[in-house]
Structure formats: C-alpha cells, structure tokens
Amino acid sequence: MIIIIDFGSQYTQLIARRIREQHVYSEILPANIHPQEIRDRSLAALILSGGPSSVNKSGGPGYDINIFNLDIPILGICYGLHLLVQHYGGTVKSSQHGEYGYAHLKLLNHSSMFSSVQDQTQVWMSHSDVVTKIPDGWETLALTNNNIIAALSNDNERRYAVQFHPEVAHTVRGEQIINNFLFKIVGCRPNWTTGNFVDDQVDSIRSKVGNEKVLCAVSGGVDSSVVSALLKKAIGNNSIVVLIDHGLMRQNEVEQCKEILGLELGVNIHVYDESKKFLSALKNIRDPEIKRKIIGEQFIRSFEEIARRFGAVKFLAQGTLYPDVIESGMFNSGVQTAVIKSHHNVGGLPDDINFKIIEPLRNLFKDEVRNIGKELGLSGNLLQRHPFPGPGLAVRILGKISKNRLNILRKADEIFLDILREERLYDDIWQAFSVLIPIKTVGVMGDRRTYEYIIALRAVTSSDGMTADWYNIPADVMLKISNKIVNSVQGVNRVVYDVTSKPPGTIEWE
Numbered sequence: 001m002i003i004i005i006d007f008g009s010q011y012t013q014l015i016a017r018r019i020r021e022q023h024v025y026s027e028i029l030p031a032n033i034h035p036q037e038i039r040d041r042s043l044a045a046l047i048l049s050g051g052p053s054s055v056n057k058s059g060g061p062g063y064d065i066n067i068f069n070l071d072i073p074i075l076g077i078c079y080g081l082h083l084l085v086q087h088y089g090g091t092v093k094s095s096q097h098g099e100y101g102y103a104h105l106k107l108l109n110h111s112s113m114f115s116s117v118q119d120q121t122q123v124w125m126s127h128s129d130v131v132t133k134i135p136d137g138w139e140t141l142a143l144t145n146n147n148i149i150a151a152l153s154n155d156n157e158r159r160y161a162v163q164f165h166p167e168v169a170h171t172v173r174g175e176q177i178i179n180n181f182l183f184k185i186v187g188c189r190p191n192w193t194t195g196n197f198v199d200d201q202v203d204s205i206r207s208k209v210g211n212e213k214v215l216c217a218v219s220g221g222v223d224s225s226v227v228s229a230l231l232k233k234a235i236g237n238n239s240i241v242v243l244i245d246h247g248l249m250r251q252n253e254v255e256q257c258k259e260i261l262g263l264e265l266g267v268n269i270h271v272y273d274e275s276k277k278f279l280s281a282l283k284n285i286r287d288p289e290i291k292r293k294i295i296g297e298q299f300i301r302s303f304e305e306i307a308r309r310f311g312a313v314k315f316l317a318q319g320t321l322y323p324d325v326i327e328s329g330m331f332n333s334g335v336q337t338a339v340i341k342s343h344h345n346v347g348g349l350p351d352d353i354n355f356k357i358i359e360p361l362r363n364l365f366k367d368e369v370r371n372i373g374k375e376l377g378l379s380g381n382l383l384q385r386h387p388f389p390g391p392g393l394a395v396r397i398l399g400k401i402s403k404n405r406l407n408i409l410r411k412a413d414e415i416f417l418d419i420l421r422e423e424r425l426y427d428d429i430w431q432a433f434s435v436l437i438p439i440k441t442v443g444v445m446g447d448r449r450t451y452e453y454i455i456a457l458r459a460v461t462s463s464d465g466m467t468a469d470w471y472n473i474p475a476d477v478m479l480k481i482s483n484k485i486v487n488s489v490q491g492v493n494r495v496v497y498d499v500t501s502k503p504p505g506t507i508e509w510e
Helices: 013-022 036-039 064-071 081-085 174-186 194-209 222-238 253-265 275-281 288-309 322-327 366-375 401-422 475-487
Strands: 002-006 024-029 044-050 074-077 090-106 124-132 139-144 149-154 157-164 213-218 240-244 268-275 313-319 357-360 432-447 448-461 492-497
Touching: 002 013, 013 024, 013 174, 036 064, 036 275, 044 081, 044 174, 064 081, 074 081, 081 090, 081 157, 090 149, 124 149, 157 174, 194 222, 194 357, 194 366, 213 222, 213 288, 222 240, 222 313, 222 366, 240 253, 240 288, 268 288, 268 432, 275 288, 288 313, 366 448, 401 432, 401 448, 401 475, 432 492, 448 475
Parallel strands: 002 024, 002 044, 044 074, 074 157, 213 240, 213 313, 240 268, 313 357, 448 492
Antiparallel strands: 090 124, 090 139, 139 149, 149 157, 432 448
C-alpha cells in the first residue's frame, strides 16, 4: 500500500483518490503516527501531504522525524516538500508573494518523475514558503516560470518532492506524475479494485459489530443505499434499515424511496413520520448553520427513540462522504480546515450520542461510491440519482420554513426534474434542483398585478462534488420549464437560473 501522512491539506483525500484510480491501495494516517505503526503495514511508499502550516513557524502538526529514516521512497507535496528540504539540511524561507493558482514548469533534468511530461506543462500552486537552498546530494528537477523551485529529488535516498499539487485537476499532467511515482519509482502493481474495498469494508463491519444490531439510516440517495447494501452483505438481518420522513422530502419521495429501496436492497424498509418534530424545531429558524445543526440533532434523537423498539441497538450506520467531512471543517491531524457548511451528519451531530457511528464511505467521493454500488449489484436507476442533501428542502428554502413554502418548492422542483427527464438531460447533469427565494417581485398575470416568490433553478456538472460547473440548459428547454412553473405553481411569478460555478459558489445555496 501507499500511506499518505496528513498535514492538514484539504486535498489530502484527493491524493488517496488519485492513487486508487491507478488501482493501488492507499490509506491516510495522521501526522503524529508512530513510525512503528507504519512499519507494521505492507508499505511500498510514503507521501507527505500539503498543509496550511509553515515550517518556519511554530504550531504546525506534530510528527516523528523518524519517518524520514524509513527505507522506502518518500514523496513530499507542497508542505511535504518543505519538510523534506528542511530535514535534509536545505533552506525554506517565507515569501510575501508566493504562488497561487496556475504556473508552468521549466524542466531542468531528466527524471522518471516527469516521464511523458512536457516542458511548460501547467501546474497548480498554493504556497507562500519557497526553497532558497536545496540540501546536499539533491538536484533541482524543475522551476516555475517565476524561477521558484518546483521539484527536486535525491535518487540515492529515494526522496522526491514537488511544490505544486499533482493531485488536483488543474495540474494538467498530474495523473501522469503520480503514475510515474507509483510505477516507475516505487514499482507498485495495479491490482487493487472496488471489489477489494467491498471485501475490506465487509470484514471491518463484521469486526466492529459482531452479533450486534445496526440501525442503518437511508434517505433514498446513492450513499445511504450503498451503505445499506454493504451492511446487508456483512451482517444480513442484523441491519435494520430505517427511513425517517422529516417533512422536508420532495414530492412523493417517501413512497418512492420505500418502493425503490425495497426492490433494490431486498430488505424491509421501516418508515417513520417524524415531520412534526423536525418542522416544530425549525420554526422561525433562518440561519442555515443553525438549521443543519437542529436537523442533525433531531435525526439522532429520532433514531435513538426508534432504536428502542428493536431492543439493544448500539450502532448507527450512515452514508457520510468525504466532501461532507471537508466542508464541515474536519480535523486533520489537529489542524482544522475551514467550515464551509456543517453537514447535518458531520458538524451537525450533537456531542451526546448513544450510538457508535459506522461510516464505511467516509473517505470516498460520490463517483467512487457509485462504482462501489455497481460492485454490489445496485442498478443504474438508483446509482444515477442526483444527490439530495440530508436536510432536504430545509436548505433549499432560504430563510424561514413553512408548509406553504415547502409545497411551493415541491411543485416547482417536480416540474423542473420531470422536464429534464423528458428532454433526456437528467443523466447529463450531476445535480439539479430548485431553490425558493423568499423575496417577492411584481408580475402581471391576466392583466392583473401579482406579487409572488422567485424560484431559482440550479443544475451543475461535476465528478466528485468538490468543484462544479453550471450546466448550459438549452434555451427552449429553459423556456418550457419557466413557463410551466409560473403557470402551474401558485405563489411564483418569476424564475431565474444560477450560472455560478463551484468555487466561488457552493452547489447548494445553504
């Protein structure tokens, strides 16, 4: 396997993902891991991630310097490069300018790290510290167009370092550079598959759970469905599949989910209507962070109450994904990333939980989860469903939630998605949905003045949910959608379309 030492970068899981895409197994470990724990594993190489800290300032993640004594290849990325340079006697200095965004490589020496990579290849930079003196025995492999050291190595000691981020899509030949490290330098074999992941998770679930029962939370979405399929494979009838109707689902979604999941998973879906509790707790709440935390806590309280009906249930399984963890401000080796929004199943969870949480997909992205679902035999109809947030329509109604606003949004959203399916656009889009903007605008219908709400439409393309581009719906389809919403949904007289990419926007509005 390849082990990635995490120094707090938001891109750390992307490194693991790029390696898995090459059919090589990888794991992420915290910066303070003891070297002996690394030696005890079947290890081929070590990668040191980037991170927000500076090697010239105190307060960075603590780590054992003996990791540098491991007799295996080591690759440092960004902050990892600075650690290697400093450890081996080079100099890293802080710069007022640094490099952020695109840069181009000037290749200086032939190296297997850059095999099949052309001079002037575009890379992605995000750093303020720079190398001003390389260690003895090392050579500079590449500079940027700003004459800043971009890559260096010590082939004798099998130490390699890059200042840029090969794991992000903005580095044009990043996949090739990672491929070169794995196969030309480390000598890995590409023999890890999604089947391996399924087998590993089944073993892990059985080991954690034993003969205990597990409450499996499902929503009808891809992630929780895959978790349910994994649990069924691992523990069979000891998995109790529960769908909570929190009153924030889309039109007819509870009935559809029960039917689809029952057929797909071959299990009995227990449905509980908890909508009064959720809607009461959300009354007059406007702030999206507070909404998410209220919903996260109420889910746990409802699951605790439901669990008592099945006897002693110690475990709760849920479909948390890595983007949920990142945006919620996860702790990476003691370094907290920025909170973008507290997902109800991560940052929204209360401190006092009676369950042990099982999250087998926590380190995966959506497209990886879909591949796991295929391995488990789930159908394309289920796996290609657009993502739907756990808090449901609560985060698609800006401001206060009411039954009237929920009804308006449900009807508008149903029209939007139905027309996308009719026009055969649904499967080309990563996620599409409607947002109710609680601002009224003047309109005219039947020669009369109207003063009604705005519906915003959102449709994006993406591969992993970390970045996204707005989808260019044809004008005639947009006209069809807009006309039908305005003519069919009482309370709406204006439709707008969101053409913001992520970043700078997020996919969801709240």
